[in-house]
Amino acid sequence: MPKNEAWNKTRLRLPDLDQAKTAVLNSLRSPESQRGYKHAIDEFIAWYCSEPRLSFNKAVVTRYRIHLESRQLAPGTINVRLASVRRLAYEAADSGLLSPELAAGIRRVKGAKRLGVRLGNWLTVDEARLLWQLPNTDTLKGKRDRAILAVLLGCGLRRRELAELLFDHIQRREDHWAIVDLIGKAGHVRTVPVPDWVKQTVDGWVNAAGITGGNLFRCVCRAGTAWGNNITEKVVWHVVKEYRLEANFRFADYTSTEPDS
Numbered sequence: 124m125p126k127n128e129a130w131n132k133t134r135l136r137l138p139d140l141d142q143a144k145t146a147v148l149n150s151l152r153s154p155e156s157q158r159g160y161k162h163a164i165d166e167f168i169a170w171y172c173s174e175p176r177l178s179f180n181k182a183v184v185t186r187y188r189i190h191l192e193s194r195q196l197a198p199g200t201i202n203v204r205l206a207s208v209r210r211l212a213y214e215a216a217d218s219g220l221l222s223p224e225l226a227a228g229i230r231r232v233k234g235a236k237r238l239g240v241r242l243g244n245w246l247t248v249d250e251a252r253l254l255w256q257l258p259n260t261d262t263l264k265g266k267r268d269r270a271i272l273a274v275l276l277g278c279g280l281r282r283r284e285l286a287e288l289l290f291d292h293i294q295r296r297e298d299h300w301a302i303v304d305l306i307g308k309a310g311h312v313r314t315v316p317v318p319d320w321v322k323q324t325v326d327g328w329v330n331a332a333g334i335t336g337g338n339l340f341r342c343v344c345r346a347g348t349a350w351g352n353n354i355t356e357k358v359v360w361h362v363v364k365e366y367r368l369e370a371n372f373r374f375a376d377y378t379s380t381e382p383d384s
Contacts, residue, residue, distance in 0.1 A: 135179045139220045140168050146214040147207075153308040154283060163207035179221060181228035184208055188232060198235035205234050250370070251276050255324075257366045263331055264343040268362050270328035271340060275363070277321035278302060282356040288339045293317060293325070 135143070144164045151157045170187060171179070187208065191201045209230050216226035246254065255272045259265035274280055280288070284307055294303045300317040307313060317325075325339070332341060338353040 135171075135215060135220060137168070137172060139215065140171070140211070143211050143215040143218060143220060144168070146218060147210050150214070152310050155281070155308060159203070160207050160210065163204045164211055166204065167208050167211070178225075179212065179215070179229070180225045181232055184212075184229050184232045188235065192235060198237045202234040205232060208232075246276075254366055254370050257369055260327065263347050263349065266328040266331050267340060267343055267349075268366070270325045271359060271362050272366065273321045273324040275359075277318045278315050280305075280315070281307065282359040285340065285359055286338075286354050286356050290329070290334060290336050290339050292339070293322070 144161070147160055147164065148157050151160060167187060170190060171183070184205070188201060188205060191204055196204075209232070212221060212226040212229040215221035216223045255269060255276055258268035258272065260269055271285065274285055274288070280302075284305060288302070288305075292302045292305060293300060295301075296303065296314075300319070300322045302315040302317055305313055305315055328334075329339070332343075332349040334341065334349070340354045341349040342351040342354055342358065344350050
C-alpha cells in the first residue's frame, strides 16, 4: 500500500473531514437534525484540528469525550455529540477515507453515563395559561403572538412545523378540529388535535389579518399590518423569548442546536 494511502486511512485532514461531514448531512432528511449534526461535527472538527497529526481512532474519540466531560456538559448532550462523531466516522469509512477497522473502533466508544431521571423544566397549567394570555390582543401583533403561543402550547408543534403551517392544514374531522397531514421530523406524517380554545385564538388572528390561504402565520410590520408570505423559525423563537422574559419564567434554552433538540 502506498504511504500516502495508508496515511489517509488513519489521519483525516480538513478536506476529508468536510467531505465526510457533507455525506452525513446529505443522509439526514430533517432540517433540525441537519442543523444539530452540523453544529456537533463542526465542534469536533475544531477540536480535532487544534492538535496536529492526530489519528482519527477510538483513543482520540475517547479523549474527545473526556474533553466534553471537562466542560461540565450534561450526559445527554455528550452522547448526542458522540453520536455525530460516530456517524462522521461511518461516512468517512464508507467513502474510503478511513480504515473500516478504525471506524468500528470509534463506534465502540462508550457514552457518558446517565444518573437518575431528567424531569425537565415544565410549565404548570397556570404558568402556561399566564404565558398564553400575555400578548396584547388589541394589536395585530398581539393577536398573532397569542395564536403562536396557543398552537405551541395546545398542539405541541415544533418551531419549524409552526413556521410552515398552512391555512388548509386546519380541518374539521369527526366534529373536531385537527391539523391534518402535518409533516414532521424524518418525514413523519401525523394528525394533531386542535383544542377549541386554540382554534378560537387562531381564528382571531386569521380574521384580523385577512388570511384566506397559504401560510397561517405572517410577519407584522411596525405599522401594525401583516406582510410577507410566512415567518421563520427565528421569529417563533423571538416570540417565545419575549413573553418568557415578561413572565420571568426560567424556560429551557430553546437556542440549542444539538440533534433532536
